[in-house]
Amino acid sequence: MSARKKLLHWLETERDRQLEFLRAFTRIDTCNPPGDTTEAADFFGRFLDAEGIAHRTEAPQASMPNLISTFAGAKRGPHLVLNGHLDVFPVGERSAWTRDPLSAEIVDGRVHGRGTVDMKCGTTALLFAYAYLHRLRDELPGRVTLTVVSDEETGGKWGADWLVNKCAGEVMGDCMLNTEPSGLQTIRFGEKSMLWVRFRIAVQGGHSAYPHTGGSANKVAAALIGDLVKIEEMVPDEPEVVRRMLDRPEVQKAADQSLGAGAAQVIRRVSVNIGVMQGGVKINMLPAECTLDVDFRLPVGITRAAVMDAVAAIAERHPGVRFEELLAGGPEANWCDPTHEMMEHLARNAAEALGYRPQPIVSLGGTDTRFWRVKGMPAFVYGPSPKGMGAPDEAVSVAEFQHVLRVHTLAASDYLMARK
Ligand SMILES: [Zn+2]
Numbered sequence: 473m474s475a476r477k478k479l480l481h482w483l484e485t486e487r488d489r490q491l492e493f494l495r496a497f498t499r500i501d502t503c504n505p506p507g508d509t510t511e512a513a514d515f516f517g518r519f520l521d522a523e524g525i526a527h528r529t530e531a532p533q534a535s536m537p538n539l540i541s542t543f544a545g546a547k548r549g550p551h552l553v554l555n556g557h558l559d560v561f562p563v564g565e566r567s568a569w570t571r572d573p574l575s576a577e578i579v580d581g582r583v584h585g586r587g588t589v590d591m592k593c594g595t596t597a598l599l600f601a602y603a604y605l606h607r608l609r610d611e612l613p614g615r616v617t618l619t620v621v622s623d624e625e626t627g628g629k630w631g632a633d634w635l636v637n638k639c640a641g642e643v644m645g646d647c648m649l650n651t652e653p654s655g656l657q658t659i660r661f662g663e664k665s666m667l668w669v670r671f672r673i674a675v676q677g678g679h680s681a682y683p684h685t686g687g688s689a690n691k692v693a694a695a696l697i698g699d700l701v702k703i704e705e706m707v708p709d710e711p712e713v714v715r716r717m718l719d720r721p722e723v724q725k726a727a728d729q730s731l732g733a734g735a736a737q738v739i740r741r742v743s744v745n746i747g748v749m750q751g752g753v754k755i756n757m758l759p760a761e762c763t764l765d766v767d768f769r770l771p772v773g774i775t776r777a778a779v780m781d782a783v784a785a786i787a788e789r790h791p792g793v794r795f796e797e798l799l800a801g802g803p804e805a806n807w808c809d810p811t812h813e814m815m816e817h818l819a820r821n822a823a824e825a826l827g828y829r830p831q832p833i834v835s836l837g838g839t840d841t842r843f844w845r846v847k848g849m850p851a852f853v854y855g856p857s858p859k860g861m862g863a864p865d866e867a868v869s870v871a872e873f874q875h876v877l878r879v880h881t882l883a884a885s886d887y888l889m890a891r892k
Pocket of ligand 1: 557
């Protein structure tokens with residue numbers, strides 16, 4: 473039997489086992505905060521034990537273990553790294569849920585529970601893909617490493633960020649696959665950067681009947697906002713290969729279809745969100761202070777420094793404005809080559825099942841793949857529909873779970889086998 477036939481056989485015949493694993497994982501509470509993933513990491517470890525696969529954990533925070541497992545194939549070849557996370561969003565308002573957020577009940581072809589979409593479905597898929605590839609290790613060239621991390625929902629300091637810096641020898645490779653929810657129509661080869669800035673406006677203030685004496689921090693804020701939103705007009709200097717890909721009509725169509733009309737444009741420009749605005753204490757007092765928390769999302773081709781320069785120039789034009797970057801030192805918008813061979817392996821295998829090809833786009837939100845991309849490693853994200861993630865009644869389609877598992881398993885195998 474060919475390697476591909478064997479993989480297809482396991483993918484088919486072990487469907488119950490795959491689904492039961494996803495359901496059992498869903499029943500384990502990994503909400504972050506607090507982000508305790510010890511039980512889930514043990515659960516993954518026991519699966520690998522049962523498959524006879526060695527693994528270890530790296531736990532800079534005891535309650536947030538990161539699981540690493542690796543195996544070498546039969547001969548030299550590329551090093552493929554698989555990455556998913558264990559922790560999930562908090563449940564939020566429990567009364568907004570129709571059923572227990574940890575129920576893992578299957579209703580209308582969907583597994584229900586917090587984190588099923590983001591990303592218990594995807595992390596489970598990568599675990600099985602890894603196990604199936606391991607069974608073929610005597611035929612496969614290269615190396616495969618599985619990284620199952622914690623602390624993704626709160627920034628990755630003790631998870632992916634830790635691994636790429638402290639365990640680079642193990643977790644840096646030639647290419648990465650990740651299964652965060654992307655929607656089946658798109659494959660993510662990059663993502664926008666998040667830049668948070670806090671503005672504090674301080675003026676003298678006073679009685680509202682005497683506006684000529686004290687000024688108004690809120691009026692300064694209003695004028696400031698008017699200027700800040702103009703940052704959305706900055707034109708990105710996109711690398712040629714990215715520009716050409718994002719110019720394609722079929723790519724723009726897929727972005728709009730999977731992320732909502734207008735998404736293809738949002739991908740390519742700065743977005744400015746005035747997330748928090750607080751100023752003034754009383755209706756008949758001139759507000760002496762106002763604070764704005766602003767969330768900028770930067771596309772590929774616009775650096776954090778360029779936006780901070782624009783912010784500084786704007787702030788200078790308004791009285792009493794100071795600002796500071798929150799989360800300073802964050803990563804730039806990142807990308808890898810959208811014409812990389814892995815893109816073709818993913819798109820071809822997906823198209824075989826879907827009847828259409830998913831298109832390469834840049835992600836609006838962030839994933840752990842940025843930690844690898846900023847260090848120069850190509851990383852691709854393909855996962856289930858993001859619909860409902862982080863919301864009450866989160867539920868993932870069983871069919872999409874099986875599709876994602878199949879596509880990643882086959883794309884990984886094709887990528888390694890291409891070197892035979
Ligand atoms: Zn996620």
